[in-house]
Amino acid sequence: MLEIAIKGSKNYWLWIVFLLAVIGAGAVVYIDQFMNGLMITNMSRDVSFGFYIANFTFLVGVAAGGVMVVIPYYLHNYEKFHRITILGEFLAVAALIMCLLFVLVDVGQPTRLLNVWLYPSVKSVLFWDTLVLNGYLGLNIIIGWKLLEAERNQVEPPLWTKPLIYLSIPFAIGIHTVTAYLYCGLPGRGYWLTAILAPRFLASAFAAGPAFLIILCYIIKKFTKFDPGWEAIQTLSKIVCWAIIANLFFFFCEVFVVFYSNIPGHLAHMQYLLFGYHGYHALVPWMWTGITLMILGAVFLVIPQLRNNKTLLPFTCAMIFIGAWIDKGLGMISGGFVPSPLHHVTEYAPSGKEIIITLAVYATGFLILTILFKIATQVKEEVRG
């Protein structure tokens, strides 16, 4: 089926060339980082995870969000998702590859990365995270490809794909749960040390993933002859609605516990993020932007007239996607490091080089997404026409 990817319009090739240019720019900067170390980033002794890990965490959520189309379609035989299920699976593939790339660019000694598997450490959550992430990636590649192939040949998909599909559901929950466990099991980090972190991660994932899928559906409809179907999009938007409300609710629970209990080790981070701490408030406007976007997005989705407005919906989804990105990206990661365990305040914002490398990782993801979606939509057009 890959041959489909090399036949495209002028716009298709322009887009591909643009993505390759971004990837090229990032590769040049990455060579600098590879040679000179992570000194080119703004990470520090106190804020030792930055933009890379923030985006990694967020994208694990986008990948897990794909399960929100898989569950209704495969477990509840919700036929309207028939056309978009493959899109959810391929979105997960692209998001997971970006996740793995973010880990790769974040480590200090990338050439030693395989030590994680050469010296398996069952007590390390990071070890388990590499297993579930790669497992979920493998599952989605196999399932997505085999099912699309079967559709193209107009035969039933092989029987052995069924158990893999069912297995992919707990894996989707698993990747984000284990990713939350990376953070919430650390004794000295009050902001992350909360049992609701994994549920909160999942809620924001089930909002951000499907919200992005809706935007992608609009793009597909505009640029291809394939129509994902308005009813499927409407159902997706209801999923996004409930998930973003759950996310806001979990966040509110967090805020209540932290402020009402008034325990300094937990309070300080939230104070820093929402109001500033000892005169430091770099992230305050950033956080409030995220919260406002998520609340507005939730309101726009709850009101049926606004949710069913075809022009407004992609913008609402973009608001939720960006809001969740702020909340779970820099807010979550920087918030956990400021103040430091010794209550010093070192602020963080990504360096220019860090941003270029990050954009290149995103461009790689979009390149994979473009190719996979082109194949998927074309196969579906062929079959119908």
Add this chain to the structure above:
Amino acid sequence: MMKKSRRSFLKVAGVAAVGLGASPAMNFASSDISHPVKSKNEHGLSAHRWGMVIDTNKITDEVVEACVEACHKAHNVPDFNHEVDEEKYPKTRPVNHKQEIKWLWEEEFHNAFPDKEDEFLAEKYHDLPFLVTCNHCKNAPCVKACPTQATFKREDGIVLMDYHRCIGCRFCMAACPFGARSFNFRDPRPFIEKNDPAFPTRTKGVVEKCNLCAERLAKGEQPHCVEASEGAIVVGDLEDPESEVRALLNEHYSIRRKQSMGTEPSVYYVM
């Protein structure tokens, strides 16, 4: 020609493989017969669980400075304030002081003990420099977090690092509640004033921290900070009731950093 050399290579490889397989068994046999197994280094200092007691009554600014300098010099810890030798390291980029490396350093009371922050703390402690370092915790969260066992705990309680296995994921830094770990954001060598060949320098991209001078204990010597501390720092066996550290803890009231975390730090502060 080609065939012949390939064949002879395979032959040699085969013999080598047999040899490799047999060698452990042969070693075992030979050690069993000729010499008795030496379990411990005779000259080294040993303990069931190494610990450190810092007597805050004996700590002064001079003592702190001497300890930090002795430690950092001997372990080739880079000093970002050191002027780089332009000839040896041309085009060295400017430093970001937030990316510094430190094994042992001073903090104020409320930073060293943020959970013991006291509104009306005795003035004496308010102005006192507190030496902080790796606590070599009994339940070390960094050891648990490390995905490659590059950070590991020795039987005698010292938390050590294998700089050659570390992948630089920095998960241990997030896990440590004491900020004891530093990451080499860049090659540290241009910032080492005088390289001490007795201890390896590190490469960029790996994490490092205090090793309780394991290399010195193995030679029967006291850690550098202990030697420089004029009696303010004592290192010894926490599990041995007869040890000097236990005597100190018995006679004085002492505190540890962030005890509520349950990591069981092995560094005590006599107040």
